[in-house]
Amino acid sequence: MTVRAGWLLPEGQTREDTRLAPIGTMAPEGTLTTRDGVIAGGAGLAATGISAMQVQISTGRAVVQGTSVQGSYPVTVTAPVTLTVPDGHAQHPRIDVVILRVYDTLYETTQQDAVQLEIISGTPAASPTAPSTPSAGLKLWEIAVPAGTSAGTGGISWATALTDRRRYTSAYGGIIPRGYSLSFSGYYAGQYRDNGTELERWSGSAWEPVVKPIKWNPLPLPAGLTSPGHSPTQYAIHNGRVWLRGEVLHTTGGSIANGTTILNFPGAVPLPVWLHLPVGVGTIGNGWPVAALTGRTSMTLNLFQGAVAPWSIYLNGVSWAP
Template identity: 35%
Template structure:
C-alpha cells in the first residue's frame, strides 16, 4: 500500500504503518530518500547511551534513538528504546596490531535487508552484514587484550561517536549551503544548521537569514558600528595643558581602533615638541601623522600632530602660543 494512514477505524493499520507514520514526525535530513530521517539519540536527562567497561565487557546505558533504514528508500526510520544497561562482550585483541570495535544500535528487518532476522540490538557493529545502524562509541581493543591481561584500558580506549536528533519542528541539519538551498518549500520560521559554515539559519518570507554563528556576526557588523570603550585622559607634557572643558582623552574599540579628542593648549610656540603620552595599550602600530586645526595667525590655521609607536604625542609648526585640536585623530592600536 503506497498511501498510509495512522489508526484507521477499520483496524487495518499495521505495525509498519505505525512505524512509518510515527517516523514522519521526526527531524528531517538532507537525503535523496524522502522517508529518511535524521539519525541520533533523542535528547533527554542524564547521559544517554553512556558507556562503562570492565575487562572485555562494555556496558551501554539506557537511551532513546532514531535509526534510519538504510536498505531501501521506502524503509523509513526505526525508533529504538533501551530501558536498561546492556552488556556487550568484546572479542580478545588481535595477535598483531590494535582493533577498533564500534558499539551501536543494529536493526535487522527481513522485509528490507533479507537477513532473515527481525531484531534491534546494542552490540558491536559488523559492517559486513549490518546496514541499518547507529554508532554510539568506538573502543580501541589493544593487541593481545583479554580478560587475563586486564582487558581493555577503558579510561583511554573509548571514542564518543554519539550524535543527537530532534522531532519534527526542531533544527534540521544539512551538510552545506547547497543542501540548505534545496529546502525551498519549508515553512517560514524553520531553523537549519549548516555544518559547512557551523551556523544556524532561519527561513523568512525574504529567504534564509543567519540566526547564529559567524554569518550572523558578519551581518551585524555591517549594520552596527562597534562602540568604543571608556575614555581615558592622556598624560600631558610639562608646560602643556588642555582647553577648558576639553581634556585630551582617548578610547579604544573592541576591534582595536583608537580615537582621540580634546584640545592641547600651549603657552609658547612649539615645533617638534612633545605634547603628552597616550595611555598604555593605546599606542599606534607605527608612526602616524595628521594635519589638525590650530588657533594661530599663520596661514591655514593648522598644525601637524604625530603619535609615535612609543605613545609620545608631538606637534610641529605652531608658531605662537595657541591651541592644537586632537579631535577626530584615530589610529589602529597594537594587538
C-alpha cells in the same frame, strides 16, 4: 524487551512502545530520509566499561535510518545493556564499534524483525580502522582493542579505549546538538545547529554563525596623529552598520594645520554621526563643536588658536548605516 523499535514488528507494538519511542517528524537529510542519531538528554546511550572485556550501554533513545524506501525507525533502550568484546588478535590491534541495529525482514534476508545493540569487530592491522556501519545501523562508540587483550591479560583499559561516536538529531525545525563531528551539511536553508560554543545557521551552502563576529579593520591616521596600542583606530562593517573605535592622539609638537584630514572613512556617511572634541581644542569640519558627517568621506579639524598637544578624540561607540 530492553531494546524496542516503533513500527518494526508486523504485530504486537504496544502502547508503551509507542509512548517510549521518539515518533514524529525529525530533522531531514533528504526528501525521504531522516538524520539518524541519538536524542539528546542526560547521558543517553553512554558507554561504561564494567569488567575486563565487557562494556555497558545506558538507556536512551535514538532514530535509526534505513534506505530511503525503508524509512527510519524510532528506537528506545529501556534498561542498560551489557556487551562482551571479543578477545584481541594475537599480533595486531583492531577497532570495534558499538552500534544500534535494526533488522527488518521486509528489506533484508535475516529471518527476524528485531532491534539490538551489538559489537562489530574491525579487522586487525598495524594501523587499524573502524569497520563500516551497515544499513539501518547507528554507530555509537568505537573501542580500541590492543593485540593480545583478554580477560586473562587484564582486559581493556576503558579509560582510554572508548571513543564517543554518538551524533545527535532533533525534531524538524529544532536545533541539532553538538555531537562527535561537525563535518556534515545542512539540509535546508534556515536549519540550525549548536557547534558546541555558538549557534550556526545553514545558508544553503555553508554553516554561518548566527551572531557573526565583528571583523575590525585598521583606520589609518595622517602624519602628526597616532593612536595608542591599547586603543587603535579601527572600523568594522557589521550587521548593516559601520562602527568606529579607538582613540586619536596628538601628543607632540605644537599644533596641526587647519583643515587637516584626521579620519578617512570607508565610504560616504549617509546619516549624521556626532564626534566630540575636548573643550578648547577646536572645531570639526563644519565649524561646530561637534560634527554632523552626513554625506562625507572624511573628517577635518580646525584648531583654536593656541590649541596644542596633548589632546585626543575618542571614537568608541560611533556608528552609521552603510
